[in-house]
Amino acid sequence: MSRIDLHTHTTFSDGSASPTxxxxxxNQQGIDIxxxxxxxxxxxxxxxxxAAKDLALELIPGIELSAQFQNREMHILGYFxxxxxxxxxxxxxxxxxxxxxxxxxxxxxLHTLGIDISIDEIEAASGTGTIGRPHIAQVLIAKGHVxxxxxxxxxxxxSRGNAYxxxxxxxxxxIITWIIEAGGIPVLAHPYWEGWNKAESxxxxxxxxxxxxxxLEVFYGTFxxxxxxxxxxxxxxxxxxxxxxxxxHGTFKPDITLGKGRGSLHVPSKTVERxxxxxxx
Ligand SMILES: [Zn+2]
Ligand SMILES: [Zn+2]
Numbered sequence: 566m567s568r569i570d571l572h573t574h575t576t577f578s579d580g581s582a583s584p585t586x587x588x589x590x591x592n593q594q595g596i597d598i599x600x601x602x603x604x605x606x607x608x609x610x611x612x613x614x615x616a617a618k619d620l621a622l623e624l625i626p627g628i629e630l631s632a633q634f635q636n637r638e639m640h641i642l643g644y645f646x647x648x649x650x651x652x653x654x655x656x657x658x659x660x661x662x663x664x665x666x667x668x669x670x671x672x673x674x675l676h677t678l679g680i681d682i683s684i685d686e687i688e689a690a691s692g693t694g695t696i697g698r699p700h701i702a703q704v705l706i707a708k709g710h711v712x713x714x715x716x717x718x719x720x721x722x723x724s725r726g727n728a729y730x731x732x733x734x735x736x737x738x739x740i741i742t743w744i745i746e747a748g749g750i751p752v753l754a755h756p757y758w759e760g761w762n763k764a765e766s767x768x769x770x771x772x773x774x775x776x777x778x779x780x781l782e783v784f785y786g787t788f789x790x791x792x793x794x795x796x797x798x799x800x801x802x803x804x805x806x807x808x809x810x811x812x813x814h815g816t817f818k819p820d821i822t823l824g825k826g827r828g829s830l831h832v833p834s835k836t837v838e839r840x841x842x843x844x845x846x
Contacts, residue, residue, distance in 0.1 A: 569832035570824045571600040571625065572642065572754065572782065572810025576692055577609030578629075579699040581815030584613035587823075592620050596824045598837055600644060600810065602627035602754075605660045606695045607648045625837075629754060630660065630744070632737040635769065637760065639753065641740050642782065642808070645844035646749035653747035660734070664696055667732045671701060674728035675721065680710050698722045699817050714817060738776040745777055750844050752780035752808050755788075756796050767799065774803045779843065784809025784836075786826025806843055807836045 574580030575587050582590060584601060591599045599622060601613050610626050617624045628643045646653065668687060675682060682704050690707075691700040702717035711717040721728040734740075744751040753773060758766035770781075783796040784807070800807050809832030813823045820827060 567597040567834045567837075568595055568824055569598045569834065569837055570596055570810050570813065570830075571598070571627065571644070571808045571832065571837070572602050572629070572786070573599065573813040573823065574603055574629075574815075575601055575609045575613070575694075577606050577694040578603035579695070579697045579814060579817060581817050584609040585616040587813075587815075588613050588616035588620070588622065588624070590823055592617075592622050594824050596622060598623045598625065600625040600627035602629040602642050602810070604629050604631070604695050604697065605657055605664065607646065607654075607657070608693075610648060625840075628657075628744075628749075630740045631732065631734040632740040633734055634737040634773070638732075638734065639737060640755065641737065641744065641778075642752040642754045643744035643747070643749040644752060644808070644840060645846055646744060646747040650747040653743060656743050661695055663733055667730055668696055668701065670730040671698070671722070671728050674730060675701075678721075678727055680705070680721075680728075682708065682710075699814075737773060737778075741773075741777040748844075750779050750806065750840060751777060752782055752806065753778055754782050755785045755812065756781050756783075756799070757792070758795075763795075766795075767802070770799050770803060774805065778805070780806030780808055780840070782809060783807040784830060784832045786811035786813070786821050786830055788826075806840050808832070808840060809836065 575584045603609050607628055613624055630641050632639055632641050686704045687700050690703040702714050705711045705717050720726055741751040781796050781800045783800055811821050811826040811830055813821055
């Protein structure tokens with residue numbers, strides 16, 4: 566039985582492990598198939614491929630992109646994308662620049678709240694990676710403005726926090742098209758269907774499928790058996806691919822273990838087989 570984790574983050578977005586460290590950890594933990602799905606970037610993948618090349622570990626190229634759908638933000642994973650597709654890389658560059666605009670807006674909000682941190686401090690915290698709110702949180706923690714990551718998000722950076730600024734992201738339809746045009750398979754990440762009742766969730770899923778969605782992340786690090794079974798039903802109803810992963814962020818989300826999520830994650834091997842076939846790999 567293969568151990569599979571198709572949703573992980575590195576220092577190239579908001580994870581704490583470098584691509585090499587993540588590959589080493591995955592190898593130690595007996596993971597056979599891993600995908601790195603950093604937000605808005607594939608730049609960590611060459612290092613990961615190098616680290617994995619002599620190991621019995623298969624690395625599937627991935628990415629996680631944010632999208633708007635019916636006034637909500639959702640995340641869409643892309644698997645088996647062609648990393649050297651110039652158009653896709655240009656689109657990612659554009660997404661990263663909207664992140665940086667948002668960070669500046671958040672810093673303005675923090676300033677009006679009497680908290681002064683600079684963009685240089687945040688860039689130093691993010692290293693080479695895609696800049697994000699966890700990096701602001703790191704600086705806030707280091708400077709003693711908040712207790713920990715949870716406190717930073719609850720009081721300041723989360724959607725109910727005082728310094729929250731929404732990010733302007735493309736529509737789901739657009740993001741799905743970008744992934745397909747780069748040769749990838751678009752999969753809805755962690756489908757919580759939050760704020761929708763059962764019938765609305767089914768309709769939303771149908772609309773996304775009409776827009777080109779090809780899969781659902783049925784098996785997710787924090788999902789209950791009930792959530793898994795609901796998504797399994799949707800995947801069957803709309804003949805969608807199924808994927809699964811922990812959404813590992815290293816020490817930034819300490820309750821999530823690589824390959825296991827909160828302990829019960831299990832991604833069936835046949836789901837990866839089908840994903841591979843759909844991608845023509
Ligand atoms: Zn996500
Ligand atoms: Zn993620």
